[in-house]
Amino acid sequence: MTIWLPDLSSGSGPLYLRLAERIEHDIDNGILASGAKLPPQRDLAYDIGVTIGTVGRAYALLRERGLVSGEVGRGTYVLERNGIQPSIIEPAPLPHEGSRPVEAPAGKLHFDSTAAPNVGQNSTIETITSAICRDFPDDVASYARNFPEHWFRAGSAWLGRNGFAPSPDTIVPTLGAHAAIVSIIAAVTQPGDFIVFEHLTYTQVARSAGLIGRRMALVRSDAHGIDPADFEAVCAQKHPKVAFLMPTVQNPTGATMPAERRAAIADVARRYNVLLIEDDLYGALTDDRTPLLAEFAPERVFVVGGLSKSVAAGVRGGWLSCPAHFRHSIRVAHKMVTGGMPYLLAELCAQLVLSGEAAAIRARSIAEINARLDIVRKTLDGSDFNIAANIPFVWLALPEPWNSGTFKNAAYGQGVLVDDEDEFKAGRSDQVFHRVRIGISAPRTRSEVEGGLIKLRRLLDEGDAGYDSFG
Numbered sequence: 001m002t003i004w005l006p007d008l009s010s011g012s013g014p015l016y017l018r019l020a021e022r023i024e025h026d027i028d029n030g031i032l033a034s035g036a037k038l039p040p041q042r043d044l045a046y047d048i049g050v051t052i053g054t055v056g057r058a059y060a061l062l063r064e065r066g067l068v069s070g071e072v073g074r075g076t077y078v079l080e081r082n083g084i085q086p087s088i089i090e091p092a093p094l095p096h097e098g099s100r101p102v103e104a105p106a107g108k109l110h111f112d113s114t115a116a117p118n119v120g121q122n123s124t125i126e127t128i129t130s131a132i133c134r135d136f137p138d139d140v141a142s143y144a145r146n147f148p149e150h151w152f153r154a155g156s157a158w159l160g161r162n163g164f165a166p167s168p169d170t171i172v173p174t175l176g177a178h179a180a181i182v183s184i185i186a187a188v189t190q191p192g193d194f195i196v197f198e199h200l201t202y203t204q205v206a207r208s209a210g211l212i213g214r215r216m217a218l219v220r221s222d223a224h225g226i227d228p229a230d231f232e233a234v235c236a237q238k239h240p241k242v243a244f245l246m247p248t249v250q251n252p253t254g255a256t257m258p259a260e261r262r263a264a265i266a267d268v269a270r271r272y273n274v275l276l277i278e279d280d281l282y283g284a285l286t287d288d289r290t291p292l293l294a295e296f297a298p299e300r301v302f303v304v305g306g307l308s309k310s311v312a313a314g315v316r317g318g319w320l321s322c323p324a325h326f327r328h329s330i331r332v333a334h335k336m337v338t339g340g341m342p343y344l345l346a347e348l349c350a351q352l353v354l355s356g357e358a359a360a361i362r363a364r365s366i367a368e369i370n371a372r373l374d375i376v377r378k379t380l381d382g383s384d385f386n387i388a389a390n391i392p393f394v395w396l397a398l399p400e401p402w403n404s405g406t407f408k409n410a411a412y413g414q415g416v417l418v419d420d421e422d423e424f425k426a427g428r429s430d431q432v433f434h435r436v437r438i439g440i441s442a443p444r445t446r447s448e449v450e451g452g453l454i455k456l457r458r459l460l461d462e463g464d465a466g467y468d469s470f471g
Contacts, residue, residue: 016057064213066192115313155319166321196243197426225257248283266296317349392441
């Protein structure tokens, strides 16, 4: 009789996570068949030389992913997979040493953020916040149990653009766009479900989804966004429940999906019954007139937006629009995921939008961003980069012999924080881009932007011959 033991000789990260991933790998590849009984925790711990707690955490993670069931007195068994054996795309790792630091070091120039620039919005925020505290003391002091109607009107007004005009009864106020996206995923998927991401994307969503047991399926993109043919292949093979997209100004590439591509993606999603999350956070900054993806498939598209890139990231303001029958479940999921919507922030965001102040601040932010983009064009003239009007980041191609991670480290040595391509990879990818993203909205002044870009230009011109990795 052959005794199954997991191979932990490769991989990195915590032992329990490596063990869970190896068991999942063996399930997906038929080594552990449906109905197979996993070894008792104590026995497996002894056989592979780990603690019982390590095995227990691994088995618990597998249960969250919907791969096994555990019953007291009977053991842990591999669940039926309906004959489907999809290959696993491992989730992007949590932040660790060598990735973006949890707290960035002091004294560094932040080209690793795309939050709205400081254009004096604090005075407007102070005035409105003071008035809310004066006029609604009881509401500020308590939990937000009832949402005023104007909170929904504000979301409808902010998310609406081009021909998209969501009804207030489709709106859910949220603690920013990120919380909105994670709440959608939590509400409409189960542990073990696949979620489609591009190879390069906003990975904080992918990592958050991984933490709650969802799995990643990667789809290829080109200069116009997600490739419909590859999206269809992924849908046919992995049967995902949701796809996360940024059709208007994809982060980090800056690509905007043309209307015919959006129609093709909507058609594939409809045929395979896949829900679509349309992150329109950067779309609110653009003059792009392409119809939103939601206009092509309103019955299955969730549109997400917020104030972080246009007005102020610190107020944590966001909204989502959803097919009406999802609204209640997403509101509940948002409360469970975030702890609830604070009255002060929700009222502040609503008043900013409905008073017209948010639009005024956005206009000033756009003017400042474009002035800084002019500095980018001048300082990096001759380099290869993707740039778009009104958008506070640049996707810079690196010349030989630079690779993305080494350039990031070299920039760090010069006192400049940039994001390498690994920061945007949702899972292990065979694609290499040799690019970095440069955000230009966080530095306090335009002169700081110029100074940081000059340092980066010097690195580009000198190559890595001038970079001592042991310095």
